[in-house]
Amino acid sequence: MFQPINTPILDGHVHLNNHRGIGDILELSQAAGIDRINIVCVPGTPERWLSSNSAALLAKGLHPASFYVFGGLVYNIGQPSTAAEFERQAKSLRAMGCDGIKMLEGKPTSRKLIPFRMDDPVYDRYYAFLQETGFPIVWHVADPGSFWDPARITEMALQNGWDYTDGTFPTKEQLYGEVDRVLEKFPRLRIIFAHFYFLSNHPERADQFLERWPNVAFDITPGSEMYRNFSKDCARWRAFFTKHQDRIIFGTDNITPLEPRPKTMAEMTDKIRMMRQFLETNETFEGFGCAGSRHVTGIGLERNVLEKIYRRNFERYAGSEPQPLNIEPTLRHCRHIREYARTAVGQEPLYRELTDIEQKLQGLPKRQGFHDY
């Protein structure tokens, strides 16, 4: 029976479906031994996720010591898509009390909804602001290579609509090229690339990337393929994790439990157990299974390395305490989205969600925002 070490853990990569899931995700994480959570929002477009920032910031307001929030940009709801606008949004997210920015702009499906390359000059003022302020980014770029390959694409990818084999999506190399150009222009950006930058099958390239860009890190949020890839050469990956021990960050991709709730809660708790067993032991155990292989083998890291991965590295990026919520600018953001939802076709659920969030924000004690002190 696996006995995890006793140390505080911060989950750097969690999603929240809507504000009704705040209590659940906190309860689930705490039951699994995690005491702080970073909610990563995602870019809002008329198709999806326009209430993401508002719900996450409410979580921070309700549980100020438990939640960090990385907010997302909003697109295509009537405001101009200009360099000034993206810079304004970044400033506004920071003023609301976000601890950083989440970008999903590098995921091929998001790219279809957002008509800009990541290195488009329309983002230059935005990146410049993030670089000047040291405001960190959690950035999802690309996906597992199999999603582009008709011979290897998995059932899971097909079910989720992540089939990039028809030639209408940017290739993985195109996406990496865009990021390289952003970093060449803004080398001091502080970026945590989600899902190990999808390089778990390419240790040499992962090493070169971290060597080249000293301000970036990788999170080890599964992608189940990631842990099977690591298992192919445990000694090599153990050396990699030890060498880059300041650049690796724990995250789960857990999400507000959906129905049936007990089953999803059990799955999420088990995912945390598997990740920890992989990091903390050299055991071979059943986990992250697929048709081809059902087992992974751990890399048994030293305790001081584990403590960095579990908490300290994230804190170096985002601070050792979450930023306080600033209620007034958050309410302005909610109202702006709600006003869009009020008249847009088919956005009644969004309208109701924002109305509820606003009500709850207004009920919070007023002294949270740093401008009120």
Ligand SMILES: [Zn+2]
């Ligand atoms: Zn995620």
